[in-house]
Amino acid sequence: MLKAVVLIGGPQKGTRFRPLSFEVPKPLFPVAGVPMIQHHIEACTKVPNMKEILLIGFYQPNEALSRFLVSAQQEFKIPIRYLQEYAALGTGGGIYHFRDQILSGSPEAFFVLNADVCSEFPLEEMLTFHRLRGNPETFLMLGTTANRKQSLNYGCIVANADSHEVLHYVEKPSTFVSELINCGIYLFTPAIFRHIGAVFQRNQQELLLEENANGWQRAEAIRLEQDVFTALAGQGRLFAYKTEGFWSQIKSAGSAIYASRLYLSCYSQCHPERLAQNRTGGPTIRGNVYIHPTASVDSTAVLGPNVSIGKGVTIGAGVRVRESIILHGASLQDHTCVLNSIVGWDSTIGRWARVEGTPSDPNPNDPYAKIDSETLFRDGRLTPSITILGCNVTIPAEVVILNSIVLPHKELSRSFKNQIIL
Amino acid sequence: MKALILVGGYGTRLRPLTLSIPKPLVDFCNKPILLHQVEALVKAGVSHVILAVSYMSELLEKEMKEQEQKLGIHISLSHEKEPLGTAGPLALARELLTENSEPFFVLNSDVICDFPFADMVRFHRHHGKEGTIVVTKVEEPSKYGVVVCEADTGRIHRFVEKPQVFVSNKINAGMYIFNPSVLERIQLQPTSIEKEIFPVMAEQGQLYAMELQGFWMDIGQPKDFLTGMCMYLQSLRLKQPERLHSGPGFVGNVLVDPTAKIGANCSIGPNVTVGADVVVEDGVRIKRCTVLKGSRIRSHSWLESCIVGWSSSVGQWVRMENVTVLGEDVIVNDELYLNGANVLPHKSIAESVPEPRIIM
Numbered sequence: 001m002l003k004a005v006v007l008i009g010g011p012q013k014g015t016r017f018r019p020l021s022f023e024v025p026k027p028l029f030p031v032a033g034v035p036m037i038q039h040h041i042e043a044c045t046k047v048p049n050m051k052e053i054l055l056i057g058f059y060q061p062n063e064a065l066s067r068f069l070v071s072a073q074q075e076f077k078i079p080i081r082y083l084q085e086y087a088a089l090g091t092g093g094g095i096y097h098f099r100d101q102i103l104s105g106s107p108e109a110f111f112v113l114n115a116d117v118c119s120e121f122p123l124e125e126m127l128t129f130h131r132l133r134g135n136p137e138t139f140l141m142l143g144t145t146a147n148r149k150q151s152l153n154y155g156c157i158v159a160n161a162d163s164h165e166v167l168h169y170v171e172k173p174s175t176f177v178s179e180l181i182n183c184g185i186y187l188f189t190p191a192i193f194r195h196i197g198a199v200f201q202r203n204q205q206e207l208l209l210e211e212n213a214n215g216w217q218r219a220e221a222i223r224l225e226q227d228v229f230t231a232l233a234g235q236g237r238l239f240a241y242k243t244e245g246f247w248s249q250i251k252s253a254g255s256a257i258y259a260s261r262l263y264l265s266c267y268s269q270c271h272p273e274r275l276a277q278n279r280t281g282g283p284t285i286r287g288n289v290y291i292h293p294t295a296s297v298d299s300t301a302v303l304g305p306n307v308s309i310g311k312g313v314t315i316g317a318g319v320r321v322r323e324s325i326i327l328h329g330a331s332l333q334d335h336t337c338v339l340n341s342i343v344g345w346d347s348t349i350g351r352w353a354r355v356e357g358t359p360s361d362p363n364p365n366d367p368y369a370k371i372d373s374e375t376l377f378r379d380g381r382l383t384p385s386i387t388i389l390g391c392n393v394t395i396p397a398e399v400v401i402l403n404s405i406v407l408p409h410k411e412l413s414r415s416f417k418n419q420i421i422l
Numbered sequence: 423m424k425a426l427i428l429v430g431g432y433g434t435r436l437r438p439l440t441l442s443i444p445k446p447l448v449d450f451c452n453k454p455i456l457l458h459q460v461e462a463l464v465k466a467g468v469s470h471v472i473l474a475v476s477y478m479s480e481l482l483e484k485e486m487k488e489q490e491q492k493l494g495i496h497i498s499l500s501h502e503k504e505p506l507g508t509a510g511p512l513a514l515a516r517e518l519l520t521e522n523s524e525p526f527f528v529l530n531s532d533v534i535c536d537f538p539f540a541d542m543v544r545f546h547r548h549h550g551k552e553g554t555i556v557v558t559k560v561e562e563p564s565k566y567g568v569v570v571c572e573a574d575t576g577r578i579h580r581f582v583e584k585p586q587v588f589v590s591n592k593i594n595a596g597m598y599i600f601n602p603s604v605l606e607r608i609q610l611q612p613t614s615i616e617k618e619i620f621p622v623m624a625e626q627g628q629l630y631a632m633e634l635q636g637f638w639m640d641i642g643q644p645k646d647f648l649t650g651m652c653m654y655l656q657s658l659r660l661k662q663p664e665r666l667h668s669g670p671g672f673v674g675n676v677l678v679d680p681t682a683k684i685g686a687n688c689s690i691g692p693n694v695t696v697g698a699d700v701v702v703e704d705g706v707r708i709k710r711c712t713v714l715k716g717s718r719i720r721s722h723s724w725l726e727s728c729i730v731g732w733s734s735s736v737g738q739w740v741r742m743e744n745v746t747v748l749g750e751d752v753i754v755n756d757e758l759y760l761n762g763a764n765v766l767p768h769k770s771i772a773e774s775v776p777e778p779r780i781i782m
C-alpha cells in the first residue's frame with residue numbers, strides 16, 4: 001500500500017501570500033476554483049493502492065481546515081487526517097515526528113508533497129520509475145528544468161544522465177550549479193527515516209554540548225533539503241525523475257493567478273465540467289473560466305481567459321474580468337473592469353470602477369522560465385504587481401485601483417496607484 | 423464695422439488636435455472656435471472680419487469662404503510672412519482698418535466668453551478715447567499681468583506683470599476696440615501690443631478698461647479647453663437651456679449633436695459635448711469630456727476630462743482620464759487605461775499609459 005503526506009506549513013509561513021492568508025490558511029486558498037491542496041489530494045487518490053493522505057503542518061485546528069477535511073474525504077473516499085506539529089519542525093522534522101503515523105499499516109512507500117506548488121503531479125510515473133530500480137533503500141525526487149538565472153532560487157540537482165542518480169544537491173546556491181531544480185515532490189520508502197533519524201541524533205549530540213539549550217525542539221527541526229538530501233547525494237540512494245509537465249511554486253499571491261491558469265488549462269482534459277461554456281443567456285466566456293455554480297453572472301458580462309469566480313459571487317451587467325480570481329461573496333457592480341487581480345471575499349467594486357494589476361508571468365519566450373515572486377519592493381519602490389483586495393474591501397464607483405494591495409476591511413474613497421493600503 | 427482676429431501660427435498648444443486642422447476650426451462645444459467669435463461679431467454689427475494668420479491653410483480659406491456666404495459678411499485673410507507679434511498684424515492690415523473713421527475690434531483667437539461686443543462699442547463711444555480693452559477678474563492675479571484702473575471710469579493707470587503683492591485682480595481678456603488713429607502708434611515690425619503699445623496709451627490717458635461680466639477662458643490648451651467647455655455649457659444652461667440634452671442617463675449640462683447616437687444604460691455628464699455622428703455604445707460613462715465628430719466610444723468605457731479626436735475609436739472597458747487627448751483617427755484597444763495620454767493622429771494604442779505622456 002501507499003500513503004501520501006502533504007506539507008502544509010503554518011500561519012507563520014507564507015507571509016508573501018498576505019493579505020489573503022489572513023483570512024484562510026494559504027493551503028486552502030482557491031486555485032482554479034478549488035483549494036490549493038485539493039489538486040495534490042486528487043493527484044494522490046489517482047495512484048492505485050493509495051490508502052491514506054496525511055496533512056502535516058502547524059496550524060491550530062480551525063474550522064476551515066476541518067471543513068475541508070470532511071468534504072475532501074467525502075469526495076475522494078479516502079482517509080485524510082491532519083497532524084499538527086507542536087512547532088515548525090521543517091520539511092523533514094514534521095514527517096520524522098509523525099513517522100509512526102506514516103508507517104502504520106506498513107506502506108511500501110509514501111509521497112511527500114509541498115503544498116505551495118502547482119504541478120501535473122506525475123505521481124504514477126514517479127512510482128513506476130522507482131519500482132523499476134526495485135531497491136527499497138532508494139528515494140526519488142521530482143525535478144524540472146529552470147533557466148540558469150532563476151535556478152539559483154531553487155534547490156539544484158546534479159544527476160547522472162544515465163542512472164538519474166543525484167550526485168550533488170544544493171539548496172538556493174549563489175552561483176550556477178544546475179538547471180535541474182527540485183519540485184518539492186518526493187517518493188520515499190520507510191528507509192528515509194533512518195537518514196532523517198541520523199540528522200536528529202547528530203542535532204541532539206550537538207545540542208548536548210551546548211548549555212541551557214532548548215533541546216527537543218531544535219533537534220527535531222530538520223530540513224529535508226539541506227540536512228537530508230545534501231547528505232544523500234552521491235550515496236547511490238537519491239534519484240531524480242525529471243518532468244516536462246507544468247510546475248510552479250505558489251509563494252506570492254501573484255503566482256496564484258498564474259497557477260490558476262496552469263490548472264484551468266488542464267481542466268479541459270481532466271475536469272471539463274469545471275470549465276464554463278458559452279451558452280445562450282449566459283455570459284461571454286473567453287478561454288478557460290471557472291464559475292462556481294452558486295455565482296450569479298449577468299449575461300452581458302465578459303469573462304476570461306483565466307478567471308475563477310467563487311461561491312456566491314455577483315457579477316453585474318457589462319462587467320469584464322480577465323486573468324483574475326474573484327473570491328466568494330464578492331460583488332462586481334455594472335460595467336466594472338477587473339484585470340490581473342484577486343478580489344477578496346465579500347468585497348464590493350462599484351460601478352465603472354477599474355481594478356487592475358500588472359501580471360508577473362514568467363517570460364513567455366523562455367520555456368524554462370519560472371514565475372518570480374521574490375520581493376514586494378525593489379530599490380525601495382513597490383514593484384508593479386497584481387492588485388489584491390483583501391477580505392471585505394469596498395471600492396467606490398468610477399475609481400481606478402492600479403497595482404495596489406488593499407488590506408482587509410477597508411472602505412476606499414478614491415483612486416489608488418502603486419500603493420499598499422493599510 | 424471691422425474686426426481683426428489674431429489667429430497666429432500653428433496652434434501648437436492645442437496639439438495633437440491642431441495637427442489635423444487649424445486651431446480656429448477646432449470644434450468647441452460643437453462649433454468651430456472661430457465661429458463663436460465671428461457670429462458674435464456679426465451680431466454686434468461687424469461686416470468685415472480680417473483673420474491675421476502667420477501660416478496659410480487651404481482648409482481655413484475654404485471654410486472662411488463658406489462662412490462668408492452663410493453669414494453674409496466679408497472675411498479676408500491677412501498673411502504675415504514673419505511673426506509680427508500681437509500688434510504688427512494691425513499694421514499689416516492698416517489699409518483695411520483705416521478705410522473709414524469707425525472704431526474696429528481686435529481679438530485674441532483663443533478666448534471664449536459671453537462676447538460683449540455691443541457693450542464694448544457703447545463703452546468705447548462713451549469715454550471717447552482711443553482704445554478700450556476688456557478685463558476679467560481672476561482668483562490668482564500673481565500668475566498674470568494685471569490691469570490697474572480707475573474704479574468708476576475704467577481709465578487705465580498702469581499694467582503690472584505677475585504682481586507679487588496684490589494691486590488688482592483684473593487681467594487683459596484679449597478683446598479690444600480701437601479708433602483707427604491707434605495705427606499711428608504701430609510700425610510694421612514684430613511688436614507686442616500688450617507690452618509696447620498699451621503702456622504708452624495708458625500713460626496718455628487714451629486706454630480704458632471695461633469689465634467683463636460672466637465667464638471667460640483662454641482655451642488655447644487642452645486642460646483649459648475642457649474648463650472653458652464647462653463654463654460655456656453652464657452659460658448655455660442659464661441662457662438657452664433648450665439646447666442642452668436631458669433625460670434618463672444624462673447628468674448636468676450635456677450638449678449632444680442631433681446626429682449622435684447614445685446607447686442604453688449610459689451615464690453622460692455633467693459637462694460633456696458629443697459631436698456629430700458620434701456613436702456612444704451601451705453602458706458608457708462620460709464626464710467632463712469633448713467627443714469630436716465621427717468618433718466611437720465602445721461599451722462599458724469610462725471617460726473623464728478627455729478630448730476624443732475626430733473619427734477616433736475607444737475600445738470596450740477602456741478608462742481614460744486626466745486630460746487624455748486623442749488626435750484624429752486614433753484607435754484605443756479594448757480594456758486599456760490611459761492616464762493623461764497625448765496621442766498623435768492615426769495611432770493605434772495597444773498598451774496602457776498609466777502615467778501622463780505623449781504617444782508619438
